[in-house]
Amino acid sequence: MDETHLTQLGREVRGFASPEEAVLERVPNPQKDTLYLARFTAPEFTSLCPVTGQPDFAHLVIDYAPGEWLIESKSLKLYLGAFRNHGAFHEDCTVAIGRRMVEVAQPRWLRIGGYWFPRGGIPIDVFWQTGAAPEGLWVPDQGVAPYRGRG
DSSP states (O other): OOTTOOSSTTSOOOOOSSTTTOOOOEEEOTTTTSOOOEEEEEEEEEEEOTTTOOEEEEEEEEEEEOSSEEEOHHHHHHHHHGGGGOBOOHHHHHHHHHHHHHHHHOOSEEEEEEEEOOBTTBOOEEEEESSSOOTTOOOOOOOOOOOOTTO
16 A cells, blocks of 8 residues: 555545445554554444344444554545445454454554444444553553443
8 A cells, every 4th residue: 555645535535335445544654653542433333234234333442553554534434434334243343444454554553342232132342452552552441331221
C-alpha cells in the first residue's frame, strides 16, 4: 500500500457494499518513535445476522499502539460502515476488523472489544488482541459497562 496515495480522505466516497471491497488506508506515523495508545470508538456499529438477516448492533472500542503507520480514520469509518449489509456472527465481525487493521497498519499492539447488544436475549461481548501489551504502554479500561438490561 502506498502511504502517500490516499483515495478517500478529502474526497466524496459513497461507501462500500462489503467489508471485502472496502479500502482501509494508512498514513505515516509522525510519532513512530514514541510508545502511545490511540483509541477508536464506534458506538453505533451495525451488521446483519447471517441466519435471519436481522440487524445486530455493537459498541466497538479499538485500542492500538501505532508503529510506523496510523490507520486513516475516514477509511476506517467507511470500512466499518461496509458491515451494515454484511451477514456475519459477532465473533467473526469483531476478530475480522482487528485482523484487517493489523494487516494494514502493522501496529506494535492492538486490541478490540465488541460489546454486542442482545440477540435472542443474550448479549455477546467479543475481545481479541495481538498479544500482551508492550511494557510501559498505558492501556485504560475500555469504559463500556456490562449489559444490564433495563434495570
